[in-house]
Amino acid sequence: MTLERVYKMIFADVYPLLVAKAERKGRTKDEVDTLIYWLTGYDAAGLHAQLEMRVDTQTFYTEAPQINTNARKITGVICGCRVEEITDPIYQKVRWLDKLVDELAKGKAMEKILRK
Structure with a gap:
């Protein structure tokens, strides 16, 4: 998949997939939201607004209040890519969120996922 195609994906279409991945493993939508808030700086209203506006993935991360x-500190492999080695800043943020949700789905404790 090209970066341009990733950038143009509507975040509101990706979001339910992230939630479903977590829920299949007994985790919750609220936990996924917590990961998004932590990574991007959005609050509940900000996330909801972005989902309602159906912004693309590039806009979602570009407009994020505060990464x-x-x-x-997020490291490891997701979809065959080492997240710490990704040079494109938007794509790296996409993969960071993938990695966080993956760790959540694997049962990792929230305080460890959030790298406090």
């Missing part, structure tokens, strides 16, 4: 400074 968490501890996001750089």
Whole structure:
């Protein structure tokens, strides 16, 4: 998949997939939301607004209020990519969220996922 195609994906279409992945493993939508808030700085109203406006993925991350400074601590492989080695900043944020949700689905404790 090209970066342009990833950028143009509507975040509101991706979001239910992230929630479903977590819920299949006994986790909750609220936990996924917590990960999104932590990573992007959106609050509940901000996330809801972005979902309602059906912004693309690039806009979602570009307009994020504040990417968490501890996001750089997210490491590992997701979809065959080492997230810490991704050079494109938007694509790296996409993969960071994928990695966080993956860790959630694997049963990792929230305080460890959030790298506090």
